[in-house]
Amino acid sequence: MDVSVKPIVYSALFIALISIGAMIAIPVGPVPIVLQNMFVLLAGLILPPAWATGCVAVYLLMGFVGLPVFAGGTSGIGKVFGPTGGYLLSYLPAAFLTAVISGRAEKSLVLDCVAIMLGMAVIYMFGVPWLKWVLAVSWSKALAVGMYPFLVGAVLKMVAAVIIARKLRPLVKF
Template identity: 45%
Template sequence: MMDSRNKLKMMIVTALFAAIIGIMAQLTIPLPLVPITGQTLAVGLAATILGSRYGTISVLVYLAMGAVGMPVFSGMSSGLGVIFGPTGGFLIGFIPTAFITGYYMERTSFKLPNAIIANILGMFVALAFGTVWLKFIAELSWTAAIMAGFVPFLIGGFIKAFLAAWAGIMVRGRLLTNRLLLA
């Protein structure tokens, strides 16, 4: 059972990762319908470092902050209009992305090869959610949705998956060593 001190540590670290996702969302390369952002890297980091439960909670806190009006989404935007707009599928897709990435890490081991696999799986989950959402919200054909919501993000997605895996394993190790994270 987790004592109150450890619970507080995990709440603080989880909130910190929600803020990191919001900060990384501001690193943007604009594209016509969906921009390339740093938030996918941050979601991968959160899941790799915190695991499925706390990684997913950090994404939920991030989405709640944006839903209530804090400008944490790409381009300092916020609100339910963003969540239910063309990019909303990617935002909603971060929930299963964080869970699946963290779950894979927990079921295998927190080692770099597993982290790379987990983050690549997570990338595909986010892209799939985003592409399906984009197809219906923007009323696109499947080909147009795939060309707008999937293909442009593959190379960057692989790069971000590798970076999240590498940095996540390093940071997780240091946080565990300094007892700032529960194993």
């Protein structure tokens, strides 16, 4: 069995980047501003779908079992049942969808942009309804605390991720 070490190393790197991105947390309400979602989507732009989803799954498992890798150094399975649980769980389908759309051959700027926008949309489509349910608030309140304050930052993170991915891809070979 000849398995390349490169995908494992790249996945470990993304697990570390997602974890570090979560450490830089700016509290602005029940959902903090973090960089972890940028690294989740960047993994989707650079890694094949199975590897992108796998590294996100390992990251989530690390946090659920108690390693302090979630926003602000928190952890535990209880985070799933809190206000940010939907955002955390959304990372799996967001990374997968981003990787599938972005593809591995003939990288196109348009496909990268579509992939990352849909990946970010998945994060909000899981996160905001979960936040609404957990906090028992109206849709307008859930959007006001779980999406609207983050939109400008989300656009900046998406632009940065696409630029970084397009620079790194020639160096990352599978």
